[in-house]
Amino acid sequence: MIDFRYHLVSIVAIFLALTVGIVLGSTVLQEPIINSAQATAESIKKVNQDQRDQISALQAREEGTSAFVANAAAELVKGDLAAEHVVVVEAPGAPSGLRDQVREMIELAGGTYTGRVALTEKFIAPEQAGVVEGLAAQLSPIGTVFPEGATPYDKAGQVLASALVTTAPMQAGTVNTAASSVLDVFQEGGFISMSDDPAKRATLAVVVAPSTPYEGEAAEAQNGAVVSVAGALDNAAAGTVLAGTATASGTGGVIAALLDSGDEASQVSTVDTLDMPSGRVVLVYALREQHAGRAGAYGIGSGATAFEPTPSASPSPPASGG
Structure with missing residues (x-):
């Protein structure tokens, strides 16, 4: 007949085996998971930085273009x-x-x-x-x-x-x-x-x-x-x-x-x-x-057909509204 001591030893052995398995499993898997997460984070960080750099470059280009046009405006519209x-x-x-x-x-x-x-x-x-x-x-x-x-x-x-x-x-x-x-x-x-x-x-x-x-x-x-x-x-x-x-x-x-x-x-x-x-x-x-x-x-909206009118010869006064 199996006595209480036998049951107790068996239960302890089972929990010990589970604990050893969990420890071994976490030790084996921990490093690959961390490495993968770190690699993903670095990749996302690089993409975000690239996008920020692109936005900064586009803003700088727009600011430069706007400054150029503002400085040249007098010549661009002279006499129009x-x-x-x-x-x-x-x-x-x-x-x-x-x-x-x-x-x-x-x-x-x-x-x-x-x-x-x-x-x-x-x-x-x-x-x-x-x-x-x-x-x-x-x-x-x-x-x-x-x-x-x-x-x-x-x-x-x-x-x-x-x-x-x-x-x-x-x-x-x-x-x-x-x-x-x-x-x-x-x-x-x-x-x-x-x-x-x-x-x-x-x-x-x-x-x-x-x-x-x-x-x-x-x-x-x-x-x-x-x-x-x-x-x-x-x-x-x-x-x-x-x-x-x-x-x-x-x-x-x-x-x-x-x-x-x-x-x-x-x-x-x-x-x-x-x-x-x-x-x-x-x-x-x-x-x-x-x-x-x-x-x-x-302009730039969905209804615009062009950014600006097509250049043409100097207009003559119309007989009625535009």
Whole structure:
């Protein structure tokens, strides 16, 4: 008969064997596992460092290119906007940090900067659409005919354009007496703000898109309001460019909305690299192209067809909008 001592010795022997096996197994496997983990970590570390080096190199190249273009900008755009007057219209949320650079580029190209009109959040607020439409009807110059089916912002854009731009070179730099109160009334109502003297009409217009897309249920209507103003300016001027950063040409952006809009997309040019020195040079080229009666979508966004317009001969004044 097997006694208790035998069972105890057997159990101890089994656990001792397991312990010896675990110790031997861990000792044999430990070094290969550690070596493999260390090799993997070193490989990942090298890949990460290589990627950081590539990013640093690309940033250095971009900074160098931007510096070169900025220094050469005066020669790159020299005379491209000679004798032209340019007004800047900002959408709500447009980047204020680019105002000076845009004005400087216009003036480097020989253009006359007439002033800036900033549309306010109130202007594009859906609940204010009826008020905006009422102001447009009240302030429209005698003889104004709104297209059938025009939206409140089509009408407001048309009336604002009558005070801001013209297709006639001889009228550039002069006030449209038939629309002399338009800007003041819109400003008093809190729908726009102004700087310099945008009432002295321009021949070309730049509309600056918001730095980030509008959000919420009203976003589509707000984009539509900005697109309507851009289209109205183009119809009343020798040309208009809607410019912004790459976010404006992405999903929900104003440039993307214009490119999807149909008629305005074929008439108004777009530039989505306004935050780059080269993009501001492209803005001038796009304005010049508009003056020649052509349009295009330029930049790096999905809707862009090229980074810049194709070089062409000096434009002749068009008979109507760009």
